[in-house]
Amino acid sequence: MAEIHWVRDPDQGLKQAQAAGKMVLLDFSAAPM
């Protein structure tokens, strides 16, 4: 399975979504890094 390329900054993600015409998926996590 291909890896998901997560954006780490929500504002950057929103900007990218605007440019790409996509929705944003915000994943709030506390899993060990």
Add this chain to the structure above:
Amino acid sequence: MSKFISEHFVPVKIHIKERPQDFGRFKAEWTPTLIVAEPDGTERHRSVGFLPADDLLAQLDLGLGKAAFSRGQFQQAREAFQSVVEHYPQADAAPEAVYWAGVSAYKASDSADSLKQAAIQLRQKYPQSEWTKKASVWVA
């Protein structure tokens, strides 16, 4: 899963240790929380707590349907909701998707028969679901 996510979303990971301020900003009170949002940040769907892969994908598809519905794109919404039912019939999101597929079809066509058909489908496939109760007023 990664293909579906990258096709439809820009995925953003917000870790409690890295960006605790964003938990407050988006009102995330527990982890994991997943939010499907428009590019302007408007939330369309939220799922709290761990889910197995199929249930998670069903939630994301449900979120896409709700986003289309909120934009008034009722045919697109109906297709997304039907995709949930078709691909993940055992997921908890499925009965909710049947409900909203019926509402989307009604909004698109103005035919109350869409609501009745959804209620019948819910009664047959998901008799225990709260969505079946909610749709029960659509059938005599």
